[in-house]
Amino acid sequence: MTPWESCQDETSRSWEAMLGESLNEFSMKLYAHLSQSQPMKNLLFSPISISGVLTQLLLGARGKTRRDMETALCLSHDFFCVHSEMKKLKLKLQDTLKMSPTPLNSLSVCPSL
Numbered sequence: 001m002t003p004w005e006s007c008q009d010e011t012s013r014s015w016e017a018m019l020g021e022s023l024n025e026f027s028m029k030l031y032a033h034l035s036q037s038q039p040m041k042n043l044l045f046s047p048i049s050i051s052g053v054l055t056q057l058l059l060g061a062r063g064k065t066r067r068d069m070e071t072a073l074c075l076s077h078d079f080f081c082v083h084s085e086m087k088k089l090k091l092k093l094q095d096t097l098k099m100s101p102t103p104l105n106s107l108s109v110c111p112s113l
Contacts, residue, residue, distance in 0.1 A: 018076065019085040025074040026051055048093075055086050 027047035035043055051073060058069050070077050 015079075015081040015085050016088070018079055019082065019089065022074045022076075022079070022082075023048065023051055026072075029074065048089075052086060052090070055082055059083065 030045070030047055030050065031043070034045060054069065054073055058066065058073070061069050067077060070079075075082055
């Protein structure tokens with residue numbers, strides 16, 4: 001098994017769809033797992049941030065560890081474009097923030113009294 005095979009067609013919408021399905025499944029499984037520990041409490045987490053960090057760790061994973069991480073992230077073991085697709089998703093999210101009429105960093109969490 002090579003570290004990371006190259007993507008055959010980096011513009012394929014099927015890669016984007018595969019990532020979307022994987023992120024949705026990962027998010028739901030993570031929510032189910034986290035909510036079991038304290039079922040009556042509010043829960044706030046960012047599945048996109050968690051999956052982003054884990055896919056970066058996936059870059060260095062090999063063998064059984066790599067397969068286990070792919071399974072945990074709900075990624076197909078032959079989805080070699082995960083890193084390029086995560087990068088595209090990050091750029092799309094950044095572009096979305098740029099379109100916001102009120103930049104998030106200018107919002108006051110606790111307004112002055």
